[in-house]
Amino acid sequence: MLDIKFVKENRGIVEEAIKNKHSKEVNLDELLAVYEERKELRNKLDELNQKRNIAAQNRAVDEGVALKKEVVTVEAKLVDLDKKFMSLMILLPNIPSADTPVGPDESGNKVVRQVGEKPSFAFKPKEHWELGVELDLIDNERAANVSGPRFTYLKGDLALMQFALIQFALEILVNEDTLTKIKNDSGLNISPKPFVPIIPPVFVKPAVMNRMARLEPREERYHTEADDLYLVGSAEHTLGPIHMDEVIPAEKLPIRYAGYSTAFRREAGAASKDTRGIIRMHQFDKLELESFCLPEHSYQEQDFFVAIQEYIMKSLGLPYQVVLICTGDMGGPDHRQFDIETWMPGQNKYRETQTSDLMTSYQSRRLNTRFKKKDEKPDFVHMNDATAIAVGRTLVAIMENNQQADGSIKIPEVLQKYMGKSVIAKQ
Numbered sequence: 001m002l003d004i005k006f007v008k009e010n011r012g013i014v015e016e017a018i019k020n021k022h023s024k025e026v027n028l029d030e031l032l033a034v035y036e037e038r039k040e041l042r043n044k045l046d047e048l049n050q051k052r053n054i055a056a057q058n059r060a061v062d063e064g065v066a067l068k069k070e071v072v073t074v075e076a077k078l079v080d081l082d083k084k085f086m087s088l089m090i091l092l093p094n095i096p097s098a099d100t101p102v103g104p105d106e107s108g109n110k111v112v113r114q115v116g117e118k119p120s121f122a123f124k125p126k127e128h129w130e131l132g133v134e135l136d137l138i139d140n141e142r143a144a145n146v147s148g149p150r151f152t153y154l155k156g157d158l159a160l161m162q163f164a165l166i167q168f169a170l171e172i173l174v175n176e177d178t179l180t181k182i183k184n185d186s187g188l189n190i191s192p193k194p195f196v197p198i199i200p201p202v203f204v205k206p207a208v209m210n211r212m213a214r215l216e217p218r219e220e221r222y223h224t225e226a227d228d229l230y231l232v233g234s235a236e237h238t239l240g241p242i243h244m245d246e247v248i249p250a251e252k253l254p255i256r257y258a259g260y261s262t263a264f265r266r267e268a269g270a271a272s273k274d275t276r277g278i279i280r281m282h283q284f285d286k287l288e289l290e291s292f293c294l295p296e297h298s299y300q301e302q303d304f305f306v307a308i309q310e311y312i313m314k315s316l317g318l319p320y321q322v323v324l325i326c327t328g329d330m331g332g333p334d335h336r337q338f339d340i341e342t343w344m345p346g347q348n349k350y351r352e353t354q355t356s357d358l359m360t361s362y363q364s365r366r367l368n369t370r371f372k373k374k375d376e377k378p379d380f381v382h383m384n385d386a387t388a389i390a391v392g393r394t395l396v397a398i399m400e401n402n403q404q405a406d407g408s409i410k411i412p413e414v415l416q417k418y419m420g421k422s423v424i425a426k427q
Contacts, residue, residue: 001213001365002092004035013095020102020327023093031088038081045074090213094362096327097336103326109339110326115310116319118343123405127346128396129277132158134407135426137399138278149275150267150282154395157424161398161411162285162391164418166260169287169312169389170197173258179308186307190300195258195289200238202261203229208241211366213333219268235259235288236385243292244367247378253371254293254301258388261286278392279351287388292369295361298382299336302358305386306338309354312388316412318397319343321350335360342393346400353393356386 007014011028018026048071055064096102101110119125132138137158143151154162172178179192209215209230214237222231232238239259248255262285267273274280289308293301306322313320325337336358341350361380364370370378402410408425416422 001089001362002094003361003365004089007092008032008035014092017093017095017327020096021093021330021332022104022328023332024091026088026091031085034081034085034088038078038085041074041078041081045071045078048074090210090366093332094335094360096330096334097358099324100330100336101324101326102328104328106326106329108326109329110324112322112324112338114319114321115314116317116343118319119345119401121345121403121405125345125400125403127277128279128344128399130346131399131403131407131409132277135409135424137424140276140278148282150280152278152281154278157419157421158395158399160419161395161415161424164415165389165391165394166287167418168315168414170258170260172308172312172315173197173289173388182307182311183304186303188300188304188307190297190304191254193254193256195256198235198239198257198259200232200235200242200259200261202232202238202264203227204232204238204241206230208244209237211244212237212240212363213366217268220266222264222266231264232261233265234263234385235261235286236290239288239290240363240383240385241367242290243369243381246369248292248369248371248381250294250371250373253381254291254297256289256291259288259290261288277396279396281392285391287391289384289386289388291384292364292371292381293384294371295379295382298358298360298384301382301384302336302338302356302386305356305384306340308388309340309356309386313340313342313353315414316394316398318394318401320353331357333357333359333362335362342397344397344400346403351393351396353390353397354387357384359383359385 048067052064052067055067101108129138137155139153139155143153173195174197176192176194179194183190183192206215206228239257262283264283267280267282270280289305291301320340320342323339323341325339330337334357338356339352340354342353344351360382363383364380369381371381372378398412399409404410408423411419411422411424
């Protein structure tokens with residue numbers, strides 16, 4: 001959520017963000033009128049309460065009774081105005097960063113850099129789902145019989161590789177020496193403080209999801225009516241609120257978490273997209289990053305997250321490109337967004353494998369997550385979230401980039417110690 005003072009003083013910038021992000025139209029005249037009326041009522045309520053105190057001191061009973069009735073009336077109006085004000089404020093999107101490209105959709109995204117050489121093959125490379133069936137690693141057919149479409153069984157060495165990926169990434173994220181190297185190699189002046197590993201809840205209350213600005217689109221969420229809970233679409237959905245309604249001492253920042261969980265999405269609008277394999281599933285696993293930092297450090301914090309993502313992809317030997325996402329393709333809460341797109345030779349194109357979102361104070365204002373420096377008033381932290389490992393899509397990238405002429409798959413060197421072998425071959 002934006003600061004209403006910012007909205008008042010920068011109306012043109014807010015209107016531009018609404019237009020460029022294709023956000024739901026908000027009547028700013030109405031919003032500002034409600035704000036002013038709300039402010040006047042609050043002042044009136046303060047005056048009435050002061051008069052009540054004076055009446056009580058003077059033992060003016062009749063005047064006190066009359067003032068109390070007026071207070072009740074004003075408070076009722078104020079409750080309605082508060083609801084209306086908040087309902088309008090939460091529709092405003094975050095302001096895009098100065099370097100965010102203006103564009104209508106993904107066609108406006110900007111490739112920042114490409115890293116790594118695409119593999120060349122003496123044969124026609126197969127898509128991951130073909131390799132998965134031939135090597136008995138992926139079984140969508142049986143999963144569909146049990147759970148429906150867009151579910152799968154990961155089997156054998158591919159299941160082992162999932163846990164190898166998570167262990168490999170966690171060892172990076174908890175190692176201050178490795179993080180210091182990543183920071184230094186990227187020329188960043190930021191703390192290399194390690195991440196705290198977390199296995200977060202996969203259910204979240206609707207009110208909390210709304211405070212995260214992630215409740216919509218609801219048609220993409222799985223909802224349990226009996227308990228009125230949503231299944232998360234990312235570990236971020238329960239990592240982000242972990243400090244809601246708290247004031248964090250500034251000296252404890254940054255606070256960084258690495259959360260591993262299963263995620264759930266209905267993929268309601270993807271009826272004909274990626275129907276084979278494990279690119280677009282209803283259930284998938286990710287290792288997500290979340291951080292809370294001082295406002296003056298949030299840009300470098302995001303750059304650090306992207307550097308970590310790149311370190312992981314380079315270590316896995318996967319060719320990728322870093323993409324700066326444009327206004328029409330980024331989420332409403334995002335201030336700046338980068339995606340990592342990894343080359344998939346079986347599909348002959350780059351596919352998104354990771355994302356990194358800088359929220360500034362947009363989410364923390366809704367969550368009431370603040371920090372406090374000594375002798376200063378509390379202020380809102382800045383929040384970043386990112387994908388360290390999107391397991392399914394990373395497995396796809398490894399399979400397609402490391403396939404061999406005999407149908408086997410070479411295991412990336414950094415994962416071999418966890419799997420006890422160097423190749424996945426037919427049994």
